[in-house]
Amino acid sequence: EAQVTQNPRYLITVTGKKLTVTCSQNMNHEYMSWYRQDPGLGLRQIYYSMNVEVTDKGDVPEGYKVSRKEKRNFPLILESPSPNQTSLYFCASRRTGTYEQYFGPGTRLTVT
Amino acid sequence: SQELEQSPQSLIVQEGKNLTINCTSSKTLYGLYWYKQKYGEGLIFLMMLQKGGEEKSHEKITAKLDEKKQQSSLHITASQPSHAGIYLCGASLRGSQGNLIFGKGTKLSVKP
Numbered sequence: 001e002a003q004v005t006q007n008p009r010y011l012i013t014v015t016g017k018k019l020t021v022t023c024s025q026n027m028n029h030e031y032m033s034w035y036r037q038d039p040g041l042g043l044r045q046i047y048y049s050m051n052v053e054v055t056d057k058g059d060v061p062e063g064y065k066v067s068r069k070e071k072r073n074f075p076l077i078l079e080s081p082s083p084n085q086t087s088l089y090f091c092a093s094r095r096t097g098t099y100e101q102y103f104g105p106g107t108r109l110t111v112t
Numbered sequence: 113s114q115e116l117e118q119s120p121q122s123l124i125v126q127e128g129k130n131l132t133i134n135c136t137s138s139k140t141l142y143g144l145y146w147y148k149q150k151y152g153e154g155l156i157f158l159m160m161l162q163k164g165g166e167e168k169s170h171e172k173i174t175a176k177l178d179e180k181k182q183q184s185s186l187h188i189t190a191s192q193p194s195h196a197g198i199y200l201c202g203a204s205l206r207g208s209q210g211n212l213i214f215g216k217g218t219k220l221s222v223k224p
Contacts, residue, residue, distance in 0.1 A: 033211070042216035043200065058211065088152065099143045099204050101212060103155040 002027045004104035006091050012110045013081060021076045021107050023091030030096040032074040033058070034066065036087040037106075043090070049074055050096075081111040115139055116203050118215035126223050130189050133218045135201030137182040144184045145202040145212065146175050155200065158186075188220075196222045 004025045013019055025032065033048040035058075045058030049068040063085055065077040074093075078085060088108050092101040117136045125131050135144065143162045147155040159168045164179025172189045188195055198219050202212040 035214075040216065043202075043214040045211060045213075048211060090154065092155075099212065100145065100157060100160055101202075102157070103147075105154040106152070108152065 002102070004091055004093055004102050006089075006104040006107050008107060009105060010108050012112065014112055015082055016080050019078050019081060019109075021078075021089060021091075021109070023074045023076065023104060024072050025074075025091075025093040025102070026072065027093060027095070027102065028071065029093035029102070030071070032068065032091065032093045033101070034064070034074070034076050035090045035092065036060065036085075037090060038087050046076070046089075081109075083111050085109065086111050115205065116201060116213055116215040118199075118201055118218050120218060121216070122219040122221075124221045124223060125191050127192060128190055130187065131191055131220070132188075133186040133199050133201075133220075135184045135186070135203075135215050137203055137205065139182070139205045141177075141179070141182050141203050141205065143204040144175075144177055145204075146184070146186055147200045147202060149198040149200060149217070151197065158199075191220075191222045193222045193224055196220055 007022045030051045034046040035043045037043050044060045046064050047066040049055045055066050088106050090106050091104040094101045115138050119134050145160050146158040149155045159175050161177035167176045174187045177184045198217045200217045201215045
């Protein structure tokens, strides 16, 4: 089944404790992206990747890192999480030349 | 200011009633995408519109694209409780490098 998977689905952590949210897709998509969703603000793009080893900042990249060492994986790294990073995070992917994005199920992160 | 405006922000309708959600862009649209999200879950792709005047339907949901107005409308006929959720429009805009921007969403509740 074609899908985007994220892990973990739920995470509660404390300020400053490094964490990684994994994202994996099995559709051989070149493009992958991370979004965060907050009430009243909608979906905002954090980082995106056009292909392996190619990443770029989205609209709200501060406090986040990403890497794209393999085509299928695009982890989101929070080196020192803060409470303002409490949010619902989505990973998405698409094939180059198309615009339809496939979304993962979301990761709900709470930073206390 | 928001590049993609959705209206209304929320909507409560009686089961069986028709409703319309609008999405207006402040920039030239290259593609308009409608997604549905159940509360706190992932986004489900509904349909994509690319050409002015284009109209697509999926079950009881119809979307149209008005290129002149840079606007899309999503119309649900004879709403059912299963239509409840958050509807998001996403758009690829000129200069966006294929990235999507999203409206803030319309929260739809359907009263049985």
